[in-house]
Amino acid sequence: MEIATTRYKRCDVVRPEGRIDTSTAGQLEEVLKALLDEERFRIVLDMEAVNFVSSKGWWVLINTQKACKKNSRGEIVLVKIGAEIRSSLEIVGMDNYFRTFEDVTSAVGSF
Numbered sequence: 001m002e003i004a005t006t007r008y009k010r011c012d013v014v015r016p017e018g019r020i021d022t023s024t025a026g027q028l029e030e031v032l033k034a035l036l037d038e039e040r041f042r043i044v045l046d047m048e049a050v051n052f053v054s055s056k057g058w059w060v061l062i063n064t065q066k067a068c069k070k071n072s073r074g075e076i077v078l079v080k081i082g083a084e085i086r087s088s089l090e091i092v093g094m095d096n097y098f099r100t101f102e103d104v105t106s107a108v109g110s111f
Helices: 025-037 055-072 083-091 104-109
Strands: 002-007 012-020 042-046 050-053 075-079 099-101
Touching: 002 025, 012 025, 012 055, 012 104, 025 055, 042 055, 042 104, 050 055, 050 083, 055 075, 075 104, 099 104
Parallel strands: 012 042, 012 050, 042 075, 075 099
Antiparallel strands: 002 012
């Protein structure tokens, strides 16, 4: 899995490509943990190039969301979620846990 990160003044945009599953979720977790370690708690996750998220992938995002929201420091927002990914999010019951946006500009502007 390739993961691109772009740093802005008010947030970071993380753009993974491919599947987020048991074998790749650790890579995403490392990238997100590095941002949290730098006290970067406002994260835009651009999901345009993601075609699958397993339960392990959702747990990585949920745990990162908890860390970001602790003491109202920030949050992860999701962008460009495909129909299958949205369905997966609804199946795990977390469709209201993440704010979603149609484009990166709107998501970045929300911070």
